[in-house]
Amino acid sequence: MTIKAYWRLDPTAEPGRAEPSAWAETLARNVRPISINRFDHYAQIARAAALTGFDGLFIQHRSDGDDSQIIAAAVARSAPKLGLVPEFPASVGSAVYAAKQAVTFQRAVHDRLGWAIAPDGDADARAAIADPVLEADLRARTEEFLHVARGVHGSQPFDFQGRFFEVKGGGFEQPLAGAAFPRVFLRGEQEDSLALSARHADVHLFALQPVEALRAKIEDLDRLALAAGRNVEFGISATLAARETAEDLQHTPAADIAGTYDLVAAQLAELAAAGIGHFVLSASPSLEETYRVGQFVLPRLRAHQPTLRAAA
Template identity: 30%
Template sequence: MVDVYWRIGMHGDQPSLRHRAETRGDWVPTAPGSLTPTWRDGRPDDRTYLEHMLDVVRAAESAGFVGGLLPSFPFTDDPFATAASLLRETSTFRFMVAFQPGFLDPFAAARIASSLQLLGDGRLVYNVITGGGGPAQQWWGDRVGHDDRYARTAEFLQAHRAVWGTTPVDLDGRFYTLQGARLPEALAAQPFPEVFFSGSSPAAIEAAAAHTDYYLSWLEPFDALRQKFDAVRERAAVLGTSPKFAVRIDVLARPTAEEAWDELRAGFAHVDPRRLAEAPLGDSVGAARGHSFLPATIRDVRDLEVEPGVWGGFSHLRGGPAFGLVGDYDQVAERLADLLDLGIDSFILAGVPHLEEAHRVGEEVLTRLRVPVRA
């Protein structure tokens, strides 16, 4: 049994990968052709982007996804607040909230999360992100160095679990100080959310091996993923833990492989060739790893296919990680099955636009997997 999540775009959406321009959501000016709000009779209607996110959630739920990832960026709504709204409109769908522990006190986070667990009958999941440095990290006012950020995340998770109860907790740590912290009985009785933890550096692997339920990675060439997972397993064995494994993957699947590649060619035609060689900003080891797998010379869309069906150009067509899967429905399902053979226990999938692709991927790809998908 594999858990498959779908990404819920928190900052608007593109109509396709052919043009990198958002037309869905209220984060960009509303104009003819926009959705949520839509331009009607010369002015925007009153439909909000939150309603569109709910449409995506319902599409994903009906298509067989167990839950949805709510990403967090400086330019998005807060995922905890958004989850509170969406939880009330659903009954079984899980919400994976992305957040950076550096900006929350362990007890305050426990009170927020346990309240959501009570509200949503235990359907909250964590995507713990430590931050990739660079301008985005400084936007938050965070000047902590790379390895120290992971040490802070580890201390946060240890303290966060400790205060999730009714016994008073004292902590005088390197990053956090608590005195007599505890939850009220009704909140303490709620289940602690499953933790998906990402990071590729030695510091990240050390923290993940100790504290995560699922070690989460962006998609990479499969041999590189295998080596990274083996490093996590090796460190976890020393610590006496047994994390599961998950991969975040963009998917472009069509009835024929040629249709899928034609879609990428159409989008790739608008990419500035000078951008293809640009190294990622910040000190993210994962982003640097992804860039290192790409060829030095790129003349055609297929030059970024590092192995069958694994394409490294998605970051040039939309925001997010570089690698995803491309092909016909059977080919993409087969590549997902190959990842399951690496020991993957969960996927976080995505496609543009999120609404239509939730139906397509759920109905045409998930149904072709060789193992059952938890609904």
């Protein structure tokens, strides 16, 4: 099994870092305009992920942060081989327009785009973004969103009438036709989440949990995907605290997986042996930890791949 590793960028992490306002007092006597901003920081993280061997950058959706898709577009040329996976909810609007944006993005970055569909927010959060869909209908809306987006991407004319979307004669002509559809990442632990992924996900992301529980959920989703005539790959999302020695860990933030470089890599390899092929990893501070995890954990994890291949 080939392991794919993604660094998770949180647009709201480390507020003030690389923001002009944070530099204002120290540069009060400098009459030149301040040119560095938050997007330079995002680009630094993207370059660090690319330089240290990550396969992609997973850009977290935050209602109070910069838009994930715009971040992805902004950093795309900073790391020309890095996969880019912005996360966003199905409440972003028209599935047809989302598909057109994806096609344009793919043409610009040579098919490096993925989509991570975020869970919808609570009632107050949805009201704040003018989303009137009821709680009971959110999953159905997500399913229609993905069905319509794939439909207009893959055929022309595409017609559909559902509860949330209606399309007549949709689809793309050249030069927009032909770009790859983004790899779709979904997540969730409940049965209805697994069922949705069986029908629509390319990768399902689980929360970190004991290996035996993870194996059981992988088997359940495998069964559902097989019944739907599809193949779904599996991933986990986890925060890390990795250091050279146990003593160095004493002042690190709490994390899902903590230990020496060897220990963290071994725990990730155990998850890979259980069927996990996609790792969405993060640590704080993000830029420095991108280098640390990429230089010291990823090589150790990938050293396990021949063993994992033999076990598969």
